[in-house]
Amino acid sequence: DEISGDDYVGGLVGRISNVNISSSLARVDVVNGDDYVGGLLGRSENSNITSSSSILEKVSGDERIGGLVGFSQDTVINSSSATLEEIIGSSLQTGGLLGRGVHVTIISSSARADLVSGDVQVGGLVGKISDGTIISSSVVNILTISGGNYVGGLIGRSMGSTINSSSSTIIDTVNGIRYVGGLIGRGESSTISSSSALVGTVSSSNEDVG
Secondary structure (H helix, E strand, C coil), X not given: CEEECXXXXXXXXXXXXXXXXXXXXXXXXXXXXXXXXXCCEEEEXXXXXXXXXXXXXXXXXXXXXXXXXXXXXXXXXXXXXXXXXXXXXXXXXXXXXXEEEECCEEECCEEEEEEEECCEEEECCEEEEECCEEECXXXXXXXXXXXXXXXXXCEEEEECCEEECCEEEEEEEEEEEEEEECCEEEEECCEEECCEEEEEEEEEEEEEEC
16 A cells, blocks of 8 residues: 655654644555655644554655654654654655654654665654654664765754663664764764664765764
8 A cells, every 4th residue: 555645644644733642553555755754644743642653665755754753843752663664765854763853752762674765864763853852762673774964873963952771773884975873973962871873884975974
């Protein structure tokens, strides 16, 4: 089965605001769109997502592409997961769980995939997070995380955020052009504690690799 559209495309719902989603599952083959595309939800605002998951072959689009949610603002994602073969974005903000997060809290959640690929701001868990919090969350069993600038095993780019007790493990390759890291591609005004990365190869064709 395939779900496709333009913007706000999700395996379960396209867009939510002030909604609580719990114990929900999206299980389809492919979710495809342009912007705000996610395995479960395209976009969430002022909402809670708890004990929910997406199991798909592929999520693809242009900007703000996530294995679970494409874009979240003022949202709590708790005890949720995304399991996919491929998550592919052609432009900004691609993540194994969440493409772009603003004032988002992610707790005890995870992402698994064979491939997470994008252009700018690509992460195994989150492509880009601003003023958010990630606690006890992980990326496991990803073969390749690939992009251009801001590519990380856990997060592509973190701005003003807190990351605690989280990890990117059993990842074969993280590669990009600039700002590439096993855990975070680039962190700005962020706090990272008790977190780790276990990655086979981290490579950059330019500079700022760690």
